[in-house]
Amino acid sequence: MKKINIAIADDEELFRKGMRFLLERETNFNITYEAENGKKLIGFISTTKEVPDIILMDLKMPEMNGIEATKFIHKAHPNIKIIALTSYGGKSFITNMIDVGASSYLLKNTSPKIVIRTINKVHEKGFYYDEKVLKIIHENIISSSGKRIKNDLDKKLLSKREIEVLELICEQFTTLEIADKLCISSRTVEGHRINLLLKTQSKNVAGLVIYGIQKKLIEITPDFNI
Amino acid sequence: MKKINIAIADDEELFRKGMRFLLERETNFNITYEAENGKKLIGFISTTKEVPDIILMDLKMPEMNGIEATKFIHKAHPNIKIIALTSYGGKSFITNMIDVGASSYLLKNTSPKIVIRTINKVHEKGFYYDEKVLKIIHENIISSSGKRIKNDLDKKLLSKREIEVLELICEQFTTLEIADKLCISSRTVEGHRINLLLKTQSKNVAGLVIYGIQKKLIEITPDFNI
DNA sequence: AGAAAACCAAGTATAAACACCTGATTTTTA
DNA sequence: TAAAAATCAGGTGTTTATACTTGGTTTTCT
Numbered sequence: 001m002k003k004i005n006i007a008i009a010d011d012e013e014l015f016r017k018g019m020r021f022l023l024e025r026e027t028n029f030n031i032t033y034e035a036e037n038g039k040k041l042i043g044f045i046s047t048t049k050e051v052p053d054i055i056l057m058d059l060k061m062p063e064m065n066g067i068e069a070t071k072f073i074h075k076a077h078p079n080i081k082i083i084a085l086t087s088y089g090g091k092s093f094i095t096n097m098i099d100v101g102a103s104s105y106l107l108k109n110t111s112p113k114i115v116i117r118t119i120n121k122v123h124e125k126g127f128y129y130d131e132k133v134l135k136i137i138h139e140n141i142i143s144s145s146g147k148r149i150k151n152d153l154d155k156k157l158l159s160k161r162e163i164e165v166l167e168l169i170c171e172q173f174t175t176l177e178i179a180d181k182l183c184i185s186s187r188t189v190e191g192h193r194i195n196l197l198l199k200t201q202s203k204n205v206a207g208l209v210i211y212g213i214q215k216k217l218i219e220i221t222p223d224f225n226i
Numbered sequence: 227m228k229k230i231n232i233a234i235a236d237d238e239e240l241f242r243k244g245m246r247f248l249l250e251r252e253t254n255f256n257i258t259y260e261a262e263n264g265k266k267l268i269g270f271i272s273t274t275k276e277v278p279d280i281i282l283m284d285l286k287m288p289e290m291n292g293i294e295a296t297k298f299i300h301k302a303h304p305n306i307k308i309i310a311l312t313s314y315g316g317k318s319f320i321t322n323m324i325d326v327g328a329s330s331y332l333l334k335n336t337s338p339k340i341v342i343r344t345i346n347k348v349h350e351k352g353f354y355y356d357e358k359v360l361k362i363i364h365e366n367i368i369s370s371s372g373k374r375i376k377n378d379l380d381k382k383l384l385s386k387r388e389i390e391v392l393e394l395i396c397e398q399f400t401t402l403e404i405a406d407k408l409c410i411s412s413r414t415v416e417g418h419r420i421n422l423l424l425k426t427q428s429k430n431v432a433g434l435v436i437y438g439i440q441k442k443l444i445e446i447t448p449d450f451n452i
Numbered sequence: 453a454g455a456a457a458a459c460c461a462a463g464t465a466t467a468a469a470c471a472c473c474t475g476a477t478t479t480t481t482a
Numbered sequence: 483t484a485a486a487a488a489t490c491a492g493g494t495g496t497t498t499a500t501a502c503t504t505g506g507t508t509t510t511c512t
């Protein structure tokens with residue numbers, strides 16, 4: 001069986017070594033190169049006779065980031081399949097990486113099993129998406145969605161009313177306005193607000209908004225600039 | 227084991243009967259209704275006590291087509307999962323259906339096995355895409371995200387100092403703390419803050435944080451709880 | 453060189469947020 | 483059914499944010 005040649009681009013050496021260790025346990029994987037940034041990777045690919053089949057590409061790297069490197073490599077070598085492997089899971093990160101030529105997108109907090117499966121699938125079929133990323137893509141297609149995704153964690157951590165209040169805080173309403181909207185006393189709203197600060201471990205509204213966005217209680221449409 | 231209740235909407239009786247036959251061989255499937263167009267389906271769902279878990283929805287139907295029906299049903303009953311099942315595989319058909327609330331999309335020239343798997347997966351996880359459709363979606367991302375407007379407007383709109391202040395506001399620091407960090411008077415920070423509110427057209431910090439996240443001035447790491 | 457913008461800083465005042473307290477009623481859960 | 487949690491609401495006080503004002507210095511651009 002022909003081995004799959006893999007290159008890893010990531011600025012953290014520890015991560016690269018860890019990945020190498022994990023992947024080399026697969027008998028059909030062959031790690032041919034490690035790069036600490038996009039520039040070095042391109043340098044390698046431009047000079048070597050044996051270009052890799054697959055590249056695991058981090059997004060945030062010094063000198064040249066993953067997006068630029070992917071764009072360049074995909075143009076120069078369309079047969080090299082690039083898998084984004086990063087901790088950033090924003091919609092626009094994903095779509096941008098795919099846009100510039102990535103064949104898949106993986107989050108770093110995933111299991112080795114999924115990485116291995118993704119590499120094999122990408123090598124076989126040319127693209128593959130794990131469920132986590134697929135869900136983000138799925139949600140991304142839904143443009144008109146007024147409804148938001150509240151996961152079960154929120155329901156356990158925050159009460160229904162607290163979520164309502166949090167949503168309105170994120171929409172820039174003041175305590176008085178929120179009290180008016182929900183037909184309750186401003187005192188009650190303040191109580192909810194304090195509970196929210198405690199439960200989300202925030203210092204002030206800024207923290208609440210960030211929490212709301214992280215938990216997708218409110219929707220934002222980010223612009224992409226790495 | 228609780229059965230999955232399924233409704234089929236398709237104008238061809240032969241197709242409906244065939245599907246019913248295929249699906250009823252699965253012990254956990256229960257076909258509760260057949261509709262020959264969207265209107266009849268909505269009529270059924272509006273009156274019945276037992277709404278289906280899953281709807282197999284054709285696109286082209288007389289009276290009311292699949293897109294309109296999906297839009298209506300998804301709004302009225304968000305818990306009902308709708309699977310588009312049609313012979314049209316155009317990009318816009320797929321994205322439109324997902325946009326109005328479909329949880330999956332299947333092409334009619336697929337195998338019964340895949341239909342059954344899709345129904346089960348959608349019932350379990352809320353969405354699922356077969357490889358054929360996934361490939362179309364994958365290609366769609368590449369073409370659609372090409373036209374993205376990069377705005378260096380931010381750099382013109384906000385000054386360097388204002389961006390610094392905005393970043394710190396987003397990190398939940400108070401005016402005094404920011405003044406301390408930047409070694410300037412708190413009055414100056416307030417001035418910047420006011421300018422930020424004006425320039426970003428925000429009501430309060432909540433708006434500033436949202437702006438900061440949108441413009442990627444600050445990074446957030448979203449949660450992925452499937 | 454002159455104008456425009458950015459940057460700094462201050463006064464005064466009000467509105468809002470934050471903190472810490474108390475307790476009653478309803479709903480949920482074990 | 484008893485305990486726990488959620489919801490509501492009030493008191494008191496401090497801190498922070500917002501609003502409107504003015505004006506001087508530096509940087510940037512034309």
